[in-house]
Amino acid sequence: MKDTFIPSKCDLKKQWYIADAKDKCLGRLATEVSNLLRGKGKTIFTPAQDVGDYIIIINADKVFVSGKKRIQKMYFRHSGRPGGKKIENFESIQIRIPERILEKAIKGMLPKNRLGRQLFTNLKVYKGSEHPHISQKPQIIEL
Template identity: 85%
Template sequence: MKETFIPSKLELKKQWYIIDAKDKCLGRLATEVANLLRGKKKVIFTPAQDVGDCIIIINADKIFVSGKKRTQKLYFRHSGRPGGKTIEKFEDLQLRIPERILEKAIKGMLPKNRLGRKLFTKLKIYKGQEHPHISQKPQIIEL
């Protein structure tokens, strides 16, 4: 009879990583970040536990999309009020809130439950080079 592997607290050491999003493809970057947040590349990966690392993404305003997505991709949101639907193009959202584009792409690749919400809190996205997480001593990752 096999038992379920559950990593101990000593094995769940969190590492901080910095990823520069400048000239990176949106979807490919989002899948790599989602896998790092879940901890899928670790040997102690357990689907029902948070074994992933913390991720800092900088230069979110310089993300790259292929084809005509810059003018054709649409983002929907609704305020909950009658007539409160807002549709925004990729290029408009990138000028206004560039972090939101990456957040929506990565959040869609995480589990849709309590674990996914907990994993999403470990993601920090900034549109420029500066970030306030220097004291965590993050490692730079090239994807």
């Protein structure tokens, strides 16, 4: 009888990767990044464990969407207070806080549980091309 393989902490070697979002489609980039965060391309992938890598996304303000989504795509948030509903379109959020667009798209593709919240902490998104993770020596990946 064979036992199920469960990777231990010594089996896990997390890498740091950097992805450039310049002129990339939002959904396709989010799909690739969510798969890297989960570790789906690794041979030791286990659905119930964090075996993924750290991902840094730069140039989040230069991501694009096709068609009329710049104007028609809406983002909702609520403060929890009466009358606290805020609605903004893609274009206004991209000007104000472009990191939130990618974070929201990627978070929606992760599991909706404790593991998904932990995986989301391995994602770092930055507006421009500068980031503070140079000391981790991230590898550049093309997505």
